[in-house]
Amino acid sequence: MDLLMKSLLLFTLLWTGSGVAAAADYKVTITGMKFGPPPAELKVGDVIVWRNDDIFRHTATARDKSFDIDLPPKSEGRMTISRAGAVDYYCRFHPAMTGTLDVRP
Template sequence: MGLLKISLRLPSLLALLWAGAGIASAGEYQLTIAGMKFAAPPAELHVGDVIVWRNDDIFRHTATARDKSFDIDLPPKSEGRMTISRAGAVDFYCRFHPTMTGKLDVRP
């Protein structure tokens, strides 16, 4: 009887610890540009998360917010880090290739 109780409780305890760790830590996400396209950003972004923009192309790009909240210059084969500082939806584009676009959806 005692053994049964323990084996039932352990998985739910582990699940609780796992969920708690997810809430506490900010994430770091790489967002790659390749073939003149931004990769799709992660669906679950939060304030405090870090985005590492990575340009794998041989062309210079930028990750530029339409609301001017960020403007990351990305020479060929380079990376640029930024910490997300506010919640909301932000459309972004490349200043050199305006058809390159994407959107960040940031939760508080």
Template structure:
């Protein structure tokens, strides 16, 4: 069996994992985070979009991410682990939310 035939199963698995990743958006408007989608999985991408006139962050309480979001900007996060992660804005701590990520 040649090398190409041996690597096909691995290539298929890598392609299937990449093809199954979804992209979700969490928007900041009026000093509030939108509700994160409930169907997020490890490997999915969250696009954080700040539509406010103020600078914000999306910061995990467990320090697993900290995304700076100037006004009218976006930031991306690839989800790396399952579980619930509470987040907030460092500049406006009353702005909070929770990501519930499935395996």
């Protein structure tokens, strides 16, 4: 086996055995003036697709200002989670609409 083949084999073994999990996509749907339940297994690097199924405009806004997704009626917005910890969020237009993301490293 030549050096290139050995290097590729070693790279493949290291990559597949590294334990690095792929990022996942999750959806949080807004309907009936409420956020749906947040995903339970969030990790840094995961993507949340915020879906507004209401007839009203909403936002998904972090209280710590780490994200602010504007969601006109019947629209979606995406965000990639960049840090671990608990993040409380709300709708700027309807402050009684709230939730919390619990993100693991």
